[in-house]
Amino acid sequence: MPSRSLFNRRPLLSVGLSLSLALASVLPADAATQLRIGYQKSSTLISLLKSNGDLEKALAKQDVSISWHEFPNGQPLLEALNVGNIDVSADVADTVPVFAQAAGAQLTYFAQEAPSPSAQAIIVRDDSPLRSVGQLKGKKVAVTKAAGSHYLLLAALAKAGLKFSDIEPAYLTPADGRAAFENRKVDAWVTWEPFLSGAxxxxxxxxxxxxxxxxxYQRYYLTSTAFAKNNPQVLAVVFDELVKTGDWLRANPRAAAQVLSPLWGGLDPAIVEQANARRSYQVRLVQPQSLKEQQKIADAFVAEGLLPKAVNALDVTIWKAQ
Structure with missing residues (x-):
């Protein structure tokens, strides 16, 4: 059986957002000499750039070096960005910035990937009696809190005429969600790629x-507002390299899977290729109108009492290429 080390548990590296805000620091006004990048296992394009060295070569022309920092999921990643421990966040699911914004984080959107709706799903075991989302009423569902899959669950339940309170949520990381699903501790699991294809x-x-x-399921790249203001030339290089890498992956799916397989814990390249086929990897600048779904996400979480306060998802800073 293919290795499942991608799904192994990693220790949490974060503190709560409320503490993060209290400790927030301001980046220096001078130009950066090192770019600190935070990423997750599912940060495909950043993982490729880390592996091939293209971004380091491009930034070396500006005398900027890179340090890489891995996080278990998007929430601690943005917490680290907010307190100034990293400068740039690799892609996070659309829900994650909404939670950060509700907590008062000062972050700037600088790129997004085009929608990838098939890259997350609600799954059950093949022998499960459950045949529809409506049958999840009263059932235990594994989901990662504040992840994109969390919003998918809310939207699917609403379409089926159910509220979030109609199910029993089990808030689990992808690793724990996979274990609970595999051992039949939950009735269903909501997850995203590459965990979805692996299962x-x-x-x-x-x-x-x-x-x-x-x-x-649009994924966003973020930076601190101070870093965006002080280092537009660095972000321009990062943006260009992300675009190139996304183009290369789509043109070379098998080669990309071979590169990513060892980076994702020896996951079978066939699984990696299937996972990537469900992601757009079309990196583009963020336009205000493209954040409309962010507002839908925020409103859905507020309505279910899962977000502490209402959020104006359009009231954010968006980086513009110069």
């Missing part, structure tokens, strides 16, 4: 719903 190819599963017609 589908290694276990007998059925899909109750994916993001199509429910959740666009």
């Amino acid at each position: 589908q190819q290694q276990l007998p599963t059925r899909t109750l719903a994916d993001g199509k017609q429910l959740a666009d």
